Amino acid sequence: MTALAAILTRDMRLSVRQGGGALIGVLFFLIVVTLMPFAIGPDLALLARIGPAILWLGALLASLLALDRLIASDYDDGALDLILTARAPLELALAAKALAHWLTTGLPLVIAAPLLGLLLNLDPTATGAVALTLAAGTPALTFIGLIGAALTVALRRGGLLIAVLVLPLTVPVLIFGVAASNAAIVGPVPFGVPFTILCGLTLMSAVIGPFAAAAALRHGME
Amino acid sequence: MRPIPRPTRLLATELACVRGGRRVFSGLSFAVGTGEALLVSGPNGAGKSSLLRLVAGLVRIAAGRIELEGGDGDANLGEQAHYLGHQDALKPSLTVAENLEFWTRYLDGGAATAPALDAVGLGAIAHLPAAYLSAGQRRRLSIARLISVERPLWLLDEPTSALDASAQAMLAGLMRSHLASGGMILAATHGPIGLEGVRELRLGGAG
């Protein structure tokens, strides 16, 4: 167990330190959401209606694009070779890395969402709903993105390629995330239904992600 | 920590390795007993690194078998070996101590890093970020991992690169004590590494 704790704390320490990517995801999220009204126009009623969708799309892109260095940095400096020869199973090591990434990138998105809700003129219930669904949904985005990161580890085209590869896999999470938020605001459907499905998706991806990523790494070796 | 069973022999029979569609070597057989060191030599591209990575389990075996007789039954070969590659596996933003502590805890759950740092002469700058280290110092920090984590088989890929004379002597000393305590070494090198009574395995000589 100490091995997984060690890699979790190391990754979090790395992302917070100089040169780490901890806040890059949140900045990207902030900028993407701020850009939307420039395109859509400052009509507050319209912004309020599509607010949850804007926040979810921003969080989705921010989560995926911040993942390209997750495994590639260990591959580049030779740490991946040692991780492969350690007693700790690769699947759990990758899950620990994904968790560390979510804590430093995914969680700040959830915290920043209510602030951005102000820009989009969301009322408190809408902001609360979006924050709750993001809290449940962003781990799924990170674990699915983990598979993309493992597939592209040896390639030089990391970042965008990951998004292209795994975006289709994130469609269910996006659908139920936005549906749950809208259910809380407009809601013919009770909030619980799409939300529990979203949580189910997250749990499923928390299992499939690490195993698929480990398989991708093992088969990626020559 | 349960006592680590002492493997008696590393045995390779008819090993073959294919990388990127190219047959790097084939029909390779050798054995390394306890307290023995085997130097793998040969021109660049002869497959020295590939052989070490293959033994460590980082490269797929095309044909043949490799096993560690008498080793820890349920641990595969890679988990009983130290692989020291060209890269140092160090994070620049972590300090010298943090880097070694991480690998010590990750590879075997222990945490005694101070003696290892002193053995490689980095004890005085344990608090410095690894970014400030020279290539030689980074190499020595990477070597410190071999001391702080107890593993019977050492797979060293050109261990003396970037090391000056005093560091090479230090490494030779470490290797001698490892062999004396019943360890095994498989090293890929261009020249001698300061060890006496060492067998050599020539790769790709005729090729």
Place this chain on the structure above:
Amino acid sequence: MTLGPYAAFILGAYGIAALIVTAMVAWVMIDHRRQARALADLEARGVTRRSEQRTGDPRTGEVTP
């Protein structure tokens, strides 16, 4: 001085402004103390900067031991 119906917003604005100012002041002072301690610790270990290693520092003129 009556702050009228929106007193909360006025006081809130000044409160947040004061908060940001104290945060900045605190950041500057804490950072100063941290760097000063690090410098003192390094000097205690006998690490001297290259420009001070010469017998006399030409720019400031004082002779460093």
Place this chain on the structure above:
Amino acid sequence: MPLIDLANPTRFLAFTSRFLPWLAAATVLVLAVGISLVASAPDDYQQGATVKIMFIHVPAAWLAMGCWTLMSIAALGTLVWRHPLADVAARAAAPLGAAFTAMCLITGMLWGRPMWGTYWVWDGRLTSVLVLFLMYLGVLALWRTVDDPSRAARATAVLTLVGAVNLPIIKFSVDWWSTLHQPASVLRLGGPTIHPSLLTPLLIMALGFLLLFITLHLAAMRNEIMRRRVRTMLMLQAEAAGR
């Protein structure tokens, strides 16, 4: 003591250590006077007492833009005149600029709420300050990711100058964008001519904010110089430990 002599870091440290207490005292004094004037200032006929928020919102906006100008001059210092303290000045100013921009945005939202009924209306001026805030965060992010100071200095200097060139363009396009969609004209910041009884507290507060910025900036520059000294001494320590 000729000002150019300040280019030498050691001399600059001595200068700041001696001058900072006086500057800090002057700042506190001017701010105290300013706040007392604000307290006694009359209400605005339209907005009532909420106009008092203007006394911190406007100076913060001026400082937000002034700080980016300062950083642009420092960027020229780094790229063109190779001034040793230019990058130190820019790096010390950026967090302060970001903090004052955030203060401007938050006070703007709190001022807007009683007027418009919502915290944020995409008013032209406020939106360009928001874009400026994003640019500050961009520069700070670039400093955090590049670890070698000299390389970071040149990269951030280029980004700051490019930003400075684009700021007027952004301001124009955002104003155009907001007036294009905006129904009636929104809150006039202080109206065409500010009533003299409101003008003097505003100028005093602006002076107080300026002094506050200068004090914090000098102190932050001092920290930055010390931080770089620590870094070089740590590298010397690494060298001393033998190749």
